Amino acid sequence: MENEFLKNRLNITRRHFFGQAAAGIGGLALGSLLVPDLFKGGESSQAMPLGLAHFAPKAKRVIYLCQNGAPSQYESFDHKPLLNKMAGTDLPESIRGGQRLTGMTASQDKFPLVGSFYGFKQYGKSGAFVSDLFPHIGSIADDLCIIRTMNTDAINHDPALTFLQTGAQVGNRPSMGAWMSYGLGSENKNLPAFCVLLSRGRGNGQGVYSKLWTNGFLDSTHQGVVFSSSEDPILYLNDVEGIDKAGRRRMLDQLAELNHEGFQENKDPEVEAKVQQYEMAYRMQTAVPELTDLSKEPDYIVKMYGPECLVPGTYAANVLLARKLSESGVRFVQIYHQGWDSHGNLPKEMAMQAQDVDRSSAALITDLKQRGLLDETLVIWGGEFGRTNYCQGQYTLDNYGRDHHPRAYSIFMAGGGVKPGTVYGETDEFGYNVIKDPVHIHDFHATVQHLMGINHEQLTYKHLGRRYRLTDVAGNVLPGLIA
The missing domain is CATH 1.20.5 (Single alpha-helices involved in coiled-coils or other helix-helix interfaces)
Incomplete structure (x- = not known):
């Protein structure tokens, strides 16, 4: 009863x-497939399960076109005609306000203003001013969100680039791509979540280094995988002579067994991470060769990106490869293009750099848009800081250089939920100080993570007794940048 x-x-x-x-x-089974770590036992330092966004994202992937060396905003996206009118006169002390200088110009008695050697035009319905050095980028101005008020804490290249990429001026912090890999995982099990491509322009270069794409204190599975600029983008990926696919599979299985036994003894998570890296390399043997073969691209694509896109290691080739990687599900593709450090002979050096990047940068955005991928792919273009409005060293109208300027500089973003056809922020008439809508590096990081469906305050990792995040203890999402 x-x-x-x-x-x-x-x-x-x-x-x-x-x-x-x-x-x-x-x-439960479906959840474990979609989010592998969702039901992982034991205490975890993660604030959210790997592969799970906090809220519906506007973007699924990021392509970051980092212009290493700091392009001048005065010859790109921040038109300041007053500098041409006052060329050769000294920067007013009231504008400089005793702000910090580098060791390269701190000893100068005078700070002669210098205007752009190149003209500007207004483009599109937005009426955005873009330098004559970047006509292709100007032609897609209505797809861009140009930020003129980026500012950073660092005044020299190494700490500034490290800060831009990791949220801290010191090393051993996870980079942006590593945080994305950790928080969101990959969309393609046969490819890394975070890939890095390197190219070298014709201007004065600054070095890049592995701490820019490091996993820091995160598992090493989240570090950036660097592609070679040679015809063989992934070194040592092919089987050595005498080892076939089946033999390699047996070797990896036996190695995994030994590593798992070792893990049971010492509980070092890096042992498990190494097994995952071996497995990823094995799967990449099938996926990478076809993906990195650019020779089969149709003629209209080659025409769009320019003939250099078929030359391995060039910026154009890397941008095209970035599109293919992103289209295949790579979460974060980072390109570093060196050569923008124009302390002298800026008109000539910057013209060569712009020629290297203008066409293919615009082509990437147009290509993604035509494929219906721009809305879900966030494209970022810019350097680690800006350039001074005064001349470094001896001044002439057609041969001048600019020093580092962290207080205000320009970048642009496109797609991925940013507001198109927008010019955000305003600098003073000298272009030296921000007077409206500043964007600090931490704000930039917070906004990028927000576009990817991440609450920047919740994506943390406990290390040495403290919970770390990309934005440290600062940063605000900027609604004015978001569509």
Whole structure:
């Protein structure tokens, strides 16, 4: 009688119980496939499960075109005609306000203003001013969100670039791409979540280094995988002579068994991470060769990106490869293009750099748009700081250089939920100080993570007794940048 009462009270039959249990188990199985670490046992330092966004993202992937060396905003996206009118006169002390200088210009008695050697035009419905050095980028101005008020804490290249990429001026912090890999995982199990491509322009270069794409204190599976600029983008990916695919599989299986035994003894997570890296390399053997073969691209694509896109290691080739990687599900593709450090002979050096990047940068955005991928792909273009409005060293109208300027500089973003056809922020008439809508590096990071569906305050990792995040203890999402 009691059993009959409970059955009626709970409305449960044997058939109903097993039917509901099957559905629940199926849901758990699906969840474990979509989010591999969702049901992982034990204490975790993660604030959210790997592969799970905090809220619906506007973007799924990022392509970051980092212009290493700091392009001048005065010859790109911040038109300041007053500098041409006052060329050769000294920068007013009231504008400089005793702000910090580098060791290269701190000893100068005078700070002669210098205007752009190149003209500007207004483009599109937005009327954005873009330098004549970048006509292709100007032609897509209505797809761009140009930020003129980026500012940073660092005044020299190494700490500034490290700060831009990791949120800290010192090393051993996870980079932007590593945080994305950690928080969101990869969309393609046969490719890394974070890939790095390097190119060298014709201007004065600054070095890049592995701490810019490091995993820091995160598992090493989240570090950036660097592609070579040679015809063989992934070194040592092919099997050596005498080892076939089946033999390599047996070797990896046996190695994994030994590593798992070692893990049971020392519980070092890097042992498990190494097994995952071996498995990724094995899967990449199938996926990478076809993906990195640019020779089969149709003629209209080559024409769009320019003939250099078929030359391995060039910026154009890397941008095209970045599109293919992103299209294949790579979460974060980072390009570093060196050569923008124009302390002298800026008109000539910057013209060569612009020629290297203008066409293919614009082509990437147009290509993504034509494929219906721009809305879900965030493209970022810019350097680690800006350039001074005064001349470094001796001044002439057609041969001048600019020093580092962290207080205000320009970048642009496109796609991925940013507001198109927008010029955000305003600098003073000298272009030296921000007077409206500043964008600090931490704000930039917070906004990029927001576009990817991440609450920057919640994506943390506990290390040495403290919870770290990309934005440290600062940063605000900027609604004015978001569509």
